[in-house]
Amino acid sequence: xxxxxxxxxxxxxxxxxLLDELVFPYPEMDKEEKENFELMRESFKKFxxxxxxxxxxxxxxxxxxxxxxEMKELGLFGMIIPEEYDxxxxxxxxxxxxxxxxxxxxxxxxxxxxxxxxxxxxALLMFGTEEQKKKYLPKLATGEMIAAYCLTEPGAGxxxxxxxxxxxxxxxxxxxxxxxxxxxITNGGIADFFTxxxxxxxxxxxxxxxxxxxxxxxxxxMPGVSSxxxxxxxxxxxxxTTEVFFDNVEVPFENLLGQRGKGxxxxxxxxxxGRLGLAGGTLGGIRKVLKDAMDHITQREQxxxxxxxxxxxxxxxxxxxxDMFAAESMIYLTTAMIDRGDVDYSLxxxxxxxxxxxxxxxxxxxxxxxxxxxxxxxxxxxxxxxRDVRINPIFEGTNEILRLxxxxxxxxxxxxxxxxxxxxxxxxxKGFGLLTDYATEWVVNRVTTERIRDVHPSxxxxxxxxxxxxxxxxxxxxxxxxxxxxxIIYREMVSERLANAAIDLYGMIATISxxxxxxxxxGEEKCQREIQLCNAFAEQAWRRIRRNLLMTDxxxxxxxxxxxxxxxxxxxxxxxxx
Amino acid sequence: xxxxxCVKQVPDTETRIKLTDDHKAVNEDDINFIxxxxxxxxxxxxxxxxxxxxxxxxxxxLGPDRVTSAIRSALAMGxxxxxxxxxxxxxxxPAVTAEALAAVLxxxxxxxxxxxxxxxxxxxxxxxxxxxxxxxLPAVTVVIKLDIEGDKITAExxxxxxxEVVECSLPAIIAAQRGLNEPRYASLKGIMRAKKIxxxxxxMSLADGQLxxxxxxxxxxxxxxxxxxxxxxxxxxxxxxxxxxxxxx
Ligand SMILES: Cc1cc2nc3c(=O)[nH]c(=O)nc-3n(C[C@H](O)[C@H](O)[C@H](O)COP(=O)(O)OP(=O)(O)OC[C@H]3O[C@@H](n4cnc5c(N)ncnc54)[C@H](O)[C@@H]3O)c2cc1C
Numbered sequence: 001x002x003x004x005x006x007x008x009x010x011x012x013x014x015x016x017x018l019l020d021e022l023v024f025p026y027p028e029m030d031k032e033e034k035e036n037f038e039l040m041r042e043s044f045k046k047f048x049x050x051x052x053x054x055x056x057x058x059x060x061x062x063x064x065x066x067x068x069x070e071m072k073e074l075g076l077f078g079m080i081i082p083e084e085y086d087x088x089x090x091x092x093x094x095x096x097x098x099x100x101x102x103x104x105x106x107x108x109x110x111x112x113x114x115x116x117x118x119x120x121x122x123a124l125l126m127f128g129t130e131e132q133k134k135k136y137l138p139k140l141a142t143g144e145m146i147a148a149y150c151l152t153e154p155g156a157g158x159x160x161x162x163x164x165x166x167x168x169x170x171x172x173x174x175x176x177x178x179x180x181x182x183x184x185i186t187n188g189g190i191a192d193f194f195t196x197x198x199x200x201x202x203x204x205x206x207x208x209x210x211x212x213x214x215x216x217x218x219x220x221x222m223p224g225v226s227s228x229x230x231x232x233x234x235x236x237x238x239x240x241t242t243e244v245f246f247d248n249v250e251v252p253f254e255n256l257l258g259q260r261g262k263g264x265x266x267x268x269x270x271x272x273x274g275r276l277g278l279a280g281g282t283l284g285g286i287r288k289v290l291k292d293a294m295d296h297i298t299q300r301e302q303x304x305x306x307x308x309x310x311x312x313x314x315x316x317x318x319x320x321x322x323d324m325f326a327a328e329s330m331i332y333l334t335t336a337m338i339d340r341g342d343v344d345y346s347l348x349x350x351x352x353x354x355x356x357x358x359x360x361x362x363x364x365x366x367x368x369x370x371x372x373x374x375x376x377x378x379x380x381x382x383x384x385x386x387r388d389v390r391i392n393p394i395f396e397g398t399n400e401i402l403r404l405x406x407x408x409x410x411x412x413x414x415x416x417x418x419x420x421x422x423x424x425x426x427x428x429x430k431g432f433g434l435l436t437d438y439a440t441e442w443v444v445n446r447v448t449t450e451r452i453r454d455v456h457p458s459x460x461x462x463x464x465x466x467x468x469x470x471x472x473x474x475x476x477x478x479x480x481x482x483x484x485x486x487x488i489i490y491r492e493m494v495s496e497r498l499a500n501a502a503i504d505l506y507g508m509i510a511t512i513s514x515x516x517x518x519x520x521x522x523g524e525e526k527c528q529r530e531i532q533l534c535n536a537f538a539e540q541a542w543r544r545i546r547r548n549l550l551m552t553d554x555x556x557x558x559x560x561x562x563x564x565x566x567x568x569x570x571x572x573x574x575x576x577x578x
Numbered sequence: 579x580x581x582x583x584c585v586k587q588v589p590d591t592e593t594r595i596k597l598t599d600d601h602k603a604v605n606e607d608d609i610n611f612i613x614x615x616x617x618x619x620x621x622x623x624x625x626x627x628x629x630x631x632x633x634x635x636x637x638x639x640l641g642p643d644r645v646t647s648a649i650r651s652a653l654a655m656g657x658x659x660x661x662x663x664x665x666x667x668x669x670x671x672p673a674v675t676a677e678a679l680a681a682v683l684x685x686x687x688x689x690x691x692x693x694x695x696x697x698x699x700x701x702x703x704x705x706x707x708x709x710x711x712x713x714x715l716p717a718v719t720v721v722i723k724l725d726i727e728g729d730k731i732t733a734e735x736x737x738x739x740x741x742e743v744v745e746c747s748l749p750a751i752i753a754a755q756r757g758l759n760e761p762r763y764a765s766l767k768g769i770m771r772a773k774k775i776x777x778x779x780x781x782m783s784l785a786d787g788q789l790x791x792x793x794x795x796x797x798x799x800x801x802x803x804x805x806x807x808x809x810x811x812x813x814x815x816x817x818x819x820x821x822x823x824x825x826x827x
Contacts, residue, residue, distance in 0.1 A: 039764055044763070047763040075765045
């Protein structure tokens with residue numbers, strides 16, 4: 001097995017192999033780091049409660065400079081930077097938990113920190129040379145420099161490979177000359193350090209030139225760098241979002257990040273790991289709103305009862321708990337995979353992003369519904385939370401694109417094995433801009449397994465359901481591949497269902513592992529609530545999986561597509577009652 | 579200046595307190611513990627004095643193992659040393675705690691002893707006075723402003739409807755009130771620095787004490803709010819209710 005081939009729990013899942021050693025036991029934070037993290041969380045909470053006024057930040061669409069400055073003092077811009085470069089060396093787990101805590105106080109503030117560390121400086125951290133790291137990381141750690149990630153362009157959003165920004169080598173001067181513009185760049189107005197993706201012509205072995213993407217470090221002080229006006233947005237208004245222009249910017253050769261022509265891989269790997277910050281942050285956003293909603297429903301009475309006593313309100317509250325529990329279990333299982341460094345986590349990170357951002361939107365929407373008309377009033381924070389959380393399913397890979405990626409990357413492994421269509425699947429996955437290392441060899445050597453290790457008796461039903469539906473996902477994926485062959489890339493509705501099933505399965509195994517591990521530590525008696533949450537999620541999940549898998553065969557996709565095509569022609573809703 | 583700050587770990591103010599089944603204690607299972615907020619003012623004052631006059635700040639805390647995290651919070655703010663007096667739990671009788679703290683304080687030869695005016699869990703508000711007795715030192719409580727010139731301390735105290743200014747000389751005990759300063763927030767740098775400081779653990783046999791906790795009870799449920807009116811006409815009635823029913827004014 002080549003050394004860059006890493007096992008992937010979810011890819012193996014599609015192939016009918018249950019790599020349970022990757023998900024059991026549920027990971028725990030290192031004790032010393034946990035203490036550090038908890039002290040920092042406590043300190044930040046105090047700071048935020050004293051100083052951060054989210055309503056004002058939203059109204060003025062700006063985070064006050066004093067807040068940014070004080071956060072620099074607190075060290076919050078250097079959390080994930082190793083100590084040798086003057087940062088604090090947080091693990092991904094601790095970092096994501098911190099973003100969760102920051103989002104709970106203010107999503108705009110969290111996004112500013114997140115865009116800096118999750119994506120802005122991540123490429124330097126992952127692919128930078130020692131000189132580059134020494135030069136920039138210490139300044140990024142103190143916040144003397146703030147970072148931004150510049151990929152999206154007017155003509156290239158989801159189809160990121162279509163970027164037009166150009167880099168032309170000037171061998172005499174030893175610089176790349178950069179021209180183009182990037183839109184909707186978070187921290188665009190305040191950043192001094194930009195990770196920029198641009199195309200340069202690179203000759204192949206035959207000497208023919210092809211445009212390939214390379215990544216560059218660009219700094220604010222280089223002539224020709226400028227940012228546009230601040231965008232007027234629906235939410236996360238305090239975070240800076242601007243266009244960034246590059247007008248004949250001379251970037252020294254030594255500022256090339258990673259290899260020439262390999263920039264696309266850089267861009268994607270950064271997002272793969274960066275997505276967890278967004279997922280974790282979303283949880284923090286729900287936490288805050290839920291507290292406000294709980295205060296209200298335990299006080300307000302209608303029909304001489306507290307709102308919290310009505311069954312339909314209970315249904316909402318419990319659903320939020322079940323969904324948060326599952327999303328949280330998935331997220332911190334995955335951050336630990338990132339931290340251990342020897343697992344392919346690309347699918348899991350996409351799953352966490354999808355799950356958390358959708359749970360975020362639904363939960364906050366339900367919180368608003370629970371408090372009724374009050375939730376609609378600008379005087380109360382519910383509407384702001386809903387506006388703030390709405391961006392999450394859109395950026396860092398839209399949830400649609402990520403679902404297609406999960407399904408195709410999952411099936412690709414099987415496709416390679418079936419020796420027919422694996423190669424064909426590679427192209428669209430690349431097109432989605434989501435490269436992955438293949439773990440085929442890893443799986444081929446394993447026999448299909450239908451069982452995972454034994455778990456605590458209180459979870460056996462959930463475990464059996466997981467095993468059963470994992471097997472069914474594998475069969476469904478196989479049927480789909482045989483049925484559609486290469487054309488699966490055009491059957492997005494089918495792919496989406498497979499992705500949904502895989503996400504639910506990962507949620508099931510993450511909660512089972514978490515609760516099983518917890519019972520081992522604390523005893524069943526003390527885990528009653530967690531057992532209930534795990535089992536509730538499993539019951540809901542397998543029913544969704546069944547529905548999704550049944551519908552890979554039997555569905556009304558054809559009708560739906562025809563309706564959509566008709567609507568597209570009409571460009572409006574053309575019906576009216578007689 | 580050699581300064582000691584006595585701190586206590588207490589449940590977070592946002593914690594919902596649950597009692598043990600026999601109502602003899604608070605159930606600690608899901609409690610988030612923090613550094614007593616009044617002690618933060620004491621730590622901050624100590625740090626400011628150190629920054630002005632040089633010297634060293636030592637944190638002293640008595641309690642079970644978990645209190646080390648409160649000690650770490652204080653160290654993370656910038657204190658230099660720490661002593662943890664090990665005890666299975668916080669004694670019910672503050673005099674027992676005072677005796678143990680005094681024994682450690684005596685060894686340290688401190689110029690100034692700072693602490694919070696009260697701990698927000700048991701609210702005894704006795705520690706400064708008890709320590710004064712044990713150590714035979716002056717104690718100034720509820721301090722909102724502190725000036726030290728040479729050996730002379732000028733302290734402003736908050737009293738009902740007025741501020742009282744008192745003077746005494748070092749060494750002395752000062753109990754901090756909210757308003758004394760604005761405590762700094764622990765930074766990641768401070769936290770990492772604090773990690774490297776060894777907390778000195780002291781085993782000590784504690785006296786039995788004369789107080790015993792017989793029972794804890796939950797406070798009575800708050801009754802629902804009442805709207806008295808929506809214009810100035812309602813003010814007299816509101817005042818009457820606040821005075822006679824709610825008994826808050
Ligand atoms: C507030 C904000 C901050 C941002 N910050 C940054 C940043 O810091 N750096 C950066 O580089 N970018 C940033 N972006 C850009 C963001 O990543 C893109 O908006 C996102 O990738 C989607 O691209 P798009 O908006 O062009 O949508 P499009 O790609 O045009 O997509 C529109 C819709 O079509 C769907 N769609 C597209 N292709 C397919 C397909 N093949 N199959 C099915 N559905 C499809 C999408 O899912 C989406 O629903 C930011 C955007 C916003 C709004």
